[in-house]
Amino acid sequence: MDNTVTIKGYSHGITVILNPDTDYETLKQKVAVKFRESAKFLGNTQMALRFEGRKLSGEEQIELLNIITRECNLNIVCIACDDETEDGLFVRALEKADLSPSDQTVSKTLQNARFYKGNLRSGMEMTFEENALIIGDVNPGASVNANGSIIILGSLKGNAVAGMGGNENAFVLALDMAPVQIRIAQTIARSPDHPARSESKEAQIAFLEDGAIYIEPVSKKVLSERTI
Template structure:
């Protein structure tokens, strides 16, 4: 089902009714057309709809105006507001979260490194050092300190190192500590959360693509 009026188009989908609002007219014209269609019962008995503003980004007060018109005056709920565009603040946050942050240095004991997105360290992470990232952590060197990837809830992130012998690894809310006794580290490994057991496990680096095939897929890691 598709119904087109002057400034809005209504489409019936498997998820319900989506109302597409024209993105070229003024906001006042949109409200007037919405009011006209509601008065003519064009959206009669549509108890919950999605509102898609296409290439227009609504301010909070504009969303409130539409919500007041649909919900308060005509008892039509709004599932969500959707758009083809995002704000500058959202774009900056998205970019910051997905950008790889390189460091050519050794993170020494007592030092702490915190970043949004992925961290790529060309150097060592010494015992007593702490690295925290909202994304994954890659160490081209010896990892012997503390690393927290996927902070606070990125369960699909990983920790990879040329030499893996950390004192502690966290991924999202899962924790893995080094044993109390002395152990040798291992070459070219990565840590990840096994989705079946919800526990942190280690595997050879050459299996990273198989276990986390979407690790570098921006569409899978976006907002």
Template sequence: MPRSSFELKGSSFTLSVLHLKTSNLEQIKSELVAKLALAPHFFIGAPLVLNLSQIVEKEFNIGDLKQMLAEMDLVIVGITEASNTLIEQAKSVGLASIKTGKSVNTPTIPKTTKVIKKTVRSGQQVYAKNADLIIIGSVSNGAEVIADGSIHIHGTIRGKAMAGAAGDKHSVVIAHNLQAELISIAGQYWLNDKIQEQLEQPANCIRLEQENLILEPLPF
């Protein structure tokens, strides 16, 4: 009997979900361009699911949206929480309808810790997949550190730190000297000017509280 040329198995993957709150494609594009500029290496090419729960179908064309996002190098693999009309639209342009479940809504809990014992230089990116990230050193301006869990920086951060990249809202960013270009936790972010407004001392912890970032000074 000939050996099968394939094997079909169930699996689960971490997917980012883009929650759309408007049907205005120009507004979506403008805000996405600004967002992508903050961390292009993290978002470009990553698979995305569109949450369309707030979209009114008569005002929306999924084909136009898909084309626009493709031109921005965003990879759309499917939609979720959409009306039957939007599901049919999605099928017509080759997008799957994905049922909301643990694989989409529940972030992966970090099970390991990635330790970097050096300064992360400008232009470099470090990603701790399914892990917390500890940097024993600094993060230079123009560098990016990303973790599915929390990020601890035992030095100065002048670049970008993105914790909870897979959606874990319990993640935190801790830095001995916080001078970051950007801090993000589970998609919520502050730029440097906002961070500077909140600073009282160099050492701080940033975490989420009811979808808002808060900064807490640390006693060291």
């Protein structure tokens, strides 16, 4: 059996094991063949990818990655190397975002980054080119902006701007929905001046319908009406 290129799954994505003894040009062809064959099986999901078994230069990595993305529909979020731990994945993704907390003002555009883990504190503004998933809280005075939809696995107590570019189908979902403001496309909704203290904390979703923003508990029905 040809073991020049082997694809294996792991918790965060796939591992591509490369034979260290094959010459690089042959290896490139084998990678192309392998991924072309597996394209259907792999589908078009988002995942991390790491190379193992062979030391690759930065350029080689990029070249192989280009081959892979050309041959199949995978959406590679980040690359991890042989010698890195799994935490390295998140570190890489965050490095890409270039968020240094010492910055007086945090206002960056995250290209293609879809995940952010951590709390957004007052004065932080994070902009996503596509959909955003925040694992953490968005505090008062902070803002998440996205061209697509925003999902917050935590509390939304600040501002959320979904569908920045005018996408009226964008929505905002949060486990604890207590925003100062929500904007979807051109519509702005603000919190009531004397909010009633709701006892039960359930996930809620804000969406735009007939020019008004509605906030409802998350249900299968509501979700089925959304598109991403």
